[in-house]
Amino acid sequence: MILESIVTTVSPSGDINIAPMGPWxxxxxxxxTGSGEGALTEGLPRDPGFVLRPFAGSRTCDNLLQSRRATIHVTDDVQLFADAVLDQIEHPEHMVRQIQHDGFRPLKHCHQWFAVEIQSITPEGPKYQMPCQVLASGIELPMFGLNRAKHAVIEAAILATRTHLIAPAHLRAQVAALTPLIEKTAGESERAAFDQIGLEIERRLKQQPELPNS
Known part of the structure; x- marks a missing residue:
């Protein structure tokens, strides 16, 4: 399965990058896995078998090719997804903490995190395939639970990364199909994130050559 996650990486100069990614x-x-014996705790990692798949040329990919290390996060903070997709995160260094393993910066606020080391790197089309081994992991905060509006924000965030691939009419139709989920089930955070992404989608569509609608 694909997990919609937030991934942190560190550049050779020490800069923190926070980006959305869907690892396999x-x-x-x-x-x-729940709490108790065998639960995820720092220093006692359980390994779900992540495969990172960054796009070539992205900051995340460049950092991974250099360091071969990343931290994968499970979170239901849709505002963070929106800010990461739209590259609107300021002072990412204030959002992470250090752990005993070098090269990893877990987010201070997330549900679970996994510090992973890449085992191999294989180019595959516009992406790389990077199977990973978990070196450390932890649980930070409880998970809110399932909410249709949160999922709608994630879908909209993914659409924002594909404005150069999807015809504008089709893309706007997909955003419109998500809107009732926001109207019926969203809280203030989900509404704000969805509106923020919608404005950015329109801005990006206006700045690129028009794609055919079929």
Whole structure:
């Protein structure tokens, strides 16, 4: 399965990059392990078999090619997803903390985090395939739970990254189909994030050559 996550990486100069990414998860049942014996705790990692798939040329990809290390986060903070997709995160260094393993910067506020080291790197089309090993992991905060508006924001965020691939009419139709989920089930944070993404989608569509609608 694919996990919609937030990934932090560190550049050779020490800059923190926070970006959304959908890594493949080979053993998703590990993600839902509860508390108690065998639970995720720092220093006692359980490994769900992540495969990172960054786009070539992205800051995340460049950092991974250099360091071969990243921290994958499970979070339901849709405002963070929106800010990361739109590259509107200021002072990312204030949002992370250090752990005993070098090269990893977990977010201070997330549900779970996994510090991973890349085992191999294979180019595949516009992306790389990077199977990982978990070196450390932890649980920080409780998960809010399922909410249709949160999922709508994630879908809109993904659409914002594909304005150069999807015809404008089709893209706007997909955003419109998500709007009722926001209207019916969103809180203030979800509404703000969805509106923020919608404005950015329109800005990006106006700045690029028009795609055919079919």
């Amino acid at each position: 998860v080979n053993q998703p049942e590990v993600l839902s």
